[in-house]
Amino acid sequence: MxxxxxxxxxxxxxxxxxxxxxxxxxxxxxxxxxxxxxxxxxxxxxxxxxxxxxxxxxxxxxxxxxxxxxxxxxxxxxxxxxxxxxxxxxxxxxxxxxxxxxxxxxxxxxxxxxxxxxxxxxxxxxxxxxxxxxxxxxxxxxxxxxxxxxxxxxxxxxxxxxxxxxxxxxxxxxxxxxxxxxxxxxxxxxxxxxxxxxxxxxxxxxxxxxxxxxxxxxxxxxxxxxxxxxxxxxxxxxxxxxxxxxxxxxxxxxxxxxxxxxxxxxxxxxxxxxxxxxxxxxxxxxxxxxxxxxxxxxxxxxxxxxxxxxxxxxxxxxSAPEKDCGTHSVARVKGELEFKNVNFQYTDSSVLKGINFTVKAGETVALVGRSGSGKSTLANLIPRFFELSSGSVLLDGVPIDEYQLANLREQIAIVNQQVVLFAGTIKSNIAYGGLEDKTAEQVQAALSIANATEFVDKLDRGIDTPLGEKGLMLSGGQRQRLAIARAVLKDAPILILDEATSALDNHSERYIQQALERVMQDRTTLVIAHRLSTIKNADCILVMEDGEIVERGNHQQLLVKNGLYAELYHQGFEQSEQARD
Ligand SMILES: Nc1ncnc2c1ncn2[C@@H]1O[C@H](COP(=O)(O)OP(=O)(O)OP(=O)(O)O)[C@@H](O)[C@H]1O
Ligand SMILES: [Mg+2]
Incomplete structure (x- = not known):
């Protein structure tokens, strides 16, 4: 105007x-x-x-x-x-x-x-x-x-x-x-x-x-x-x-x-x-x-x-805010997720093409593929960070744009590659936003699941230690464990992990792996994985290439197929990840 x-x-x-x-x-x-x-x-x-x-x-x-x-x-x-x-x-x-x-x-x-x-x-x-x-x-x-x-x-x-x-x-x-x-x-x-x-x-x-x-x-x-x-x-x-x-x-x-x-x-x-x-x-x-x-x-x-x-x-x-015309609202979804003919483009060229898959409630799907193949983009469509160009994404059989935006996002916990921490204490960063009224015990429990107690307990003021520019400086792995704790505390039926373990050393990765498996158990998880351990345990692996799902199945099936997945596997997922960094 x-x-x-x-x-x-x-x-x-x-x-x-x-x-x-x-x-x-x-x-x-x-x-x-x-x-x-x-x-x-x-x-x-x-x-x-x-x-x-x-x-x-x-x-x-x-x-x-x-x-x-x-x-x-x-x-x-x-x-x-x-x-x-x-x-x-x-x-x-x-x-x-x-x-x-x-x-x-x-x-x-x-x-x-x-x-x-x-x-x-x-x-x-x-x-x-x-x-x-x-x-x-x-x-x-x-x-x-x-x-x-x-x-x-x-x-x-x-x-x-x-x-x-x-x-x-x-x-x-x-x-x-x-x-x-x-x-x-x-x-x-x-x-x-x-x-x-x-x-x-x-x-x-x-x-x-x-x-x-x-x-x-x-x-x-x-x-x-x-x-x-x-x-x-x-x-x-x-x-x-x-x-x-x-x-x-x-x-x-x-x-x-x-x-x-x-x-x-x-x-x-x-x-x-x-x-x-x-x-x-x-x-x-x-x-x-x-x-x-x-x-x-x-x-x-x-x-x-x-x-x-x-x-x-x-x-x-x-300026127009995010579109929020949906009316559907539920206390807690079961977590069945379905992508139906989803196409998406940021500007003019298409980034996702004809995406079709279903994740049953409580199952884990791993997205695998080369850098730039569209994995993060796909994950970002679920909390409606971007509008679909065509097709639909259904949560419990209801298109996600029919949910009230806030209600939809309540159902989802995300751990990203780039961990965002705010000025405040460890507690206020984990019990952030809608989680503000969680108790210190609940925060402690989340930290222990995320394997973060090990370094938080060493601090004099524990979870009340201030973070940020004037407070405690954290390593990449420590930051990521806090982000995982935040997601654990949210206890949402859907969990999205975008290379959540990439900044962890082998020692903490093993702990985190167990922890994440515990967290993943009762919820639908979409994990963008470069690590063999995560991928092997997934119920289904989707292999992406140029915005399309080119192969799908479990680890054994995909190896037998001897296609892109087998190629990525032989290159070694971790190594390709390190090479990219
Ligand atoms: N905000 C954006 N605007 C326009 N194009 C984008 C944007 N974000 C990503 N893209 C493009 O979309 C494609 C897919 O990107 P995406 O981030 O989904 O890849 P990815 O599979 O997650 O890669 P990586 O493994 O490196 O994280 C890339 O070609 C990228 O150039
Ligand atoms: Mg990505």
Whole structure:
């Protein structure tokens, strides 16, 4: 959906509704602030006229007026700023929450298409840009706008003919603003994409630091990052040039108008004579307009930046979440899994072709095949990480897209090649998400099944040991055992193991093997296996090649067949796995 700037304003305004009270208060504050400016001009007129002809108590009244006006100005400014910032921070908070929840719900396909840097840039930089639109723009608009209106009113009151002459300059000012605004919008968009490049370049080199170091990527990464930074520098500079040129040009126009004014007022016999105090007040007032007027023209920078940023924000907020139209829901499935003529493609070329197989409840299927043959892809279809291109996958005879998405995923536990651990303790990582209310005893039991007690028990704080950047660092095998424990604790009827034992040494692998066999017993298991021990014990082995199942059967049958399986077997599954790593 392509939102116009006006639609974006309106949508931003809707975020204002819950905080309307504070917003109105801030407007009152700023109007009070603005009125003091006109008050000051009026005071000037009074002071000049009192000079010629002082009234008896002017020496008391005028100083008090000066102090009162300054006090009102300070009070109004404080109320305005405090209330407006309060509103803005709330809106930023609200927007961040919404964006993050939208990002979490995006289909997997979307994450693969966009790099994570651009999402981070949206969450951090774009939201910040919207803040400046919310605060500085509204602040300037209300405060300086009201100032300008007040001053204009006073000018008209003092001498409307002169005032109209002065305003004749305004169309020129408007044209300058129009040109600048177009350029701002374009520059703001460029800046946004270059900040995404910076975050992308930085986060990739930080995450892949080992590769950068071992493959001598220092120069390459440095250049890539510097290029992105340099791009940002150039865009920022262009923005500055535009905005810095903008205000002197406007000021020139204002002072030309002022000059014209003096010329007309002083030209003999041109206008009716004005009292000196009024003329001085008129000039002061006209001069006072220049600053707020300039500020008004400068809101374009943040405003256009804010709009460009808000547009991206709303695009993320509006992006379609994972499809979840199913209504079927069960407490616990039996676990019969059937693939019927399943075809799948990520983009244009087909990755899975005519996949047909059935796994009875409680049985184990091993997927075997060369790298890139489509094993992980097949496994990822079961929890509906991707939508099928055609065909169907049935769980207990019901197509998986008829299940409620959350209910379907409750039935499945996955252990992946890449183990993801979050900041938190060992316990919070194992009893993660929906498993939060599991007890420490249950966590301990899961750890012991996963053969992880051996290293967890050595820790002083046991399962309460913090993990992650500031906590305990784990080896690949230890991480994998924690991932297995997480899957064990979930106790789901369907278990998917994607090379779950690949990072374990032979010693722990044997333990894990026994443990997994225990875990697999009562559940349907789909295991992507490179290890002979896992494969041999499977009820059925599916051999994949180029997205198709080319052979199926048990270990003995497949060896007799002397096809691809026999070939892989003779190469030695483990060895081919090591060679690939
Ligand atoms: N997100 C993706 N977008 C497009 N194509 C993909 C994506 N993920 C995988 N592919 C392609 O799909 C094919 C199958 O990949 P898949 O990850 O399923 O292989 P695999 O059998 O699990 O391999 P491995 O044993 O190396 O893990 C590959 O040709 C790969 O290039
Ligand atoms: Mg894989």
């Amino acid at each position: 392509n939102l116009t700037p006006w639609q974006i304003y309106k949508r931003l305004l809707q975020y204002l509704v819950p905080y309307l009270g504070f917003f109105i208060l801030s407007i009152f504050g700023y109007i009070l602030y603005a009125l003091t400016q006109t008050g000051f001009a009026v005071l000037m007129e009074t002071i000049v006229s009192q000079m010629d002809n002082p009234s008896p108590n002017a020496y008391i009244f005028l100083p008090i007026a000066v102090i009162s006006i300054t006090f009102a100005r300070g009070l109004g400014g404080f109320i305005g700023t405090y209330c407006l910032d309060r509103v803005a921070f709330n809106i930023v908070y609200e927007l961040r929450k919404q964006i993050f929840s939208s990002i979490l719900l995006l289909p997997r396909q979307e994450y693969l298409r966009q790099d994570s840097g651009s999402y981070l840039a949206i969450l951090i930089y774009n939201v910040e840009q919207v803040t400046s639109a919310c605060t500085s723009v509204v602040r300037t608009l209300v405060r300086e706008g009201a100032t300008v209106i007040g001053l204009i009113g006073y000018l008209l009151y003092l001498n409307w003919q002169l005032a109209l002459l002065f305003f004749a300059a305004s169309p020129f000012i408007a044209i300058v603003i129009g040109i600048a605004s177009k350029r701002f919008r374009k520059l703001a968009k460029n800046m946004q994409s270059s900040i995404a490049d910076i975050t992308h370049a930085a986060s990739e080199s930080l995450q892949g630091n080992e590769v950068v170091k071992t493959f001598g990527g220092y120069e390459t990464e440095l250049q890539r990052f510097n290029r992105a930074s340099d791009d940002f520098r150039r865009q920022s500079l262009k923005m500055t040039v535009t905005s810095a040129l903008n205000s002197p040009v406007v000021q020139m126009l204002v002072s030309s108008a002022l000059g014209l004014l003096i010329f007309v007022a002083l030209y003999p016999d041109f206008m009716q004579p004005m009292p000196a105090s009024e003329f001085v007040a008129f000039l002061i007032t006209a001069g006072l307009i220049a600053k707020p007027l300039r500020a008004l023209t400068e809101i374009n920078g943040p405003l256009q930046k804010g709009i460009a940023a808000a547009k991206t924000l709303f695009a993320v907020i509006d």
